[in-house]
Amino acid sequence: MSARTTRLLLLLAAFLAGLGTLFAIVLLVVRPETAAMVPSAAAIGGPFRLVDQNGQAVTDRDFKGEPYVVFFGFTHCPDVCPTTLMELSDVLDKLGPDAARIGALFITVDPERDTPAELKDYLSSFNPRFKGLTGDLAAIAQVAKSYRVYMKKVPLDNGDYTMDHTALVYLMDKNGKFVAPFNLKRRPEDAAADLRRYL
Ligand code: NI
Numbered sequence: 001m002s003a004r005t006t007r008l009l010l011l012l013a014a015f016l017a018g019l020g021t022l023f024a025i026v027l028l029v030v031r032p033e034t035a036a037m038v039p040s041a042a043a044i045g046g047p048f049r050l051v052d053q054n055g056q057a058v059t060d061r062d063f064k065g066e067p068y069v070v071f072f073g074f075t076h077c078p079d080v081c082p083t084t085l086m087e088l089s090d091v092l093d094k095l096g097p098d099a100a101r102i103g104a105l106f107i108t109v110d111p112e113r114d115t116p117a118e119l120k121d122y123l124s125s126f127n128p129r130f131k132g133l134t135g136d137l138a139a140i141a142q143v144a145k146s147y148r149v150y151m152k153k154v155p156l157d158n159g160d161y162t163m164d165h166t167a168l169v170y171l172m173d174k175n176g177k178f179v180a181p182f183n184l185k186r187r188p189e190d191a192a193a194d195l196r197r198y199l
Helices: 003-029 080-101 116-123 137-146 188-196
Strands: 049-051 057-059 068-073 103-108 130-133 151-155 161-165 169-172 178-181
Touching: 049 137, 068 080, 080 103, 080 130, 080 188, 103 116, 103 137, 116 130
Parallel strands: 068 103, 103 130
Antiparallel strands: 049 057, 068 169, 151 161, 169 178
């Protein structure tokens, strides 16, 4: 191989490495909370055993026979979580008495800070139907995995941390089977009418 060919190959390799780095950066910048990652419908959800904001044990079987929505988030979330919980609250409000037949789960991705007491305090700002669920790290990791939820601790400059996480709302039917991501980008009465179809 001539010196010239070697030099060209080295240049090409450097160029490709640069491209690879650029691609990796693009992937990192597109965070799941901004890009709604829609998982494939197969096998989303599964058994769990967690604790609610009143310290009561809650399992997936408690929702047999009623449709329910599941949202993963954390109480220190600056915007996406409170916005989603507010929008879901509006939908539950529009359901009137039917809301009592629909489950609404807020599962923390930050169990280290989100104790039952913390969840209780936080959820007092939203529709009372919400069950805020927490558990030990292993139980939370398992339920997040079963819902294909991405979650990652991200350190902040001030020594604190935030959580990156998937911000989809999962609609589950009466049999605990995943139906589709629940669309909140519509009038709450329309979203409520959609939910009623699964009663
Ligand atoms: Ni959030």
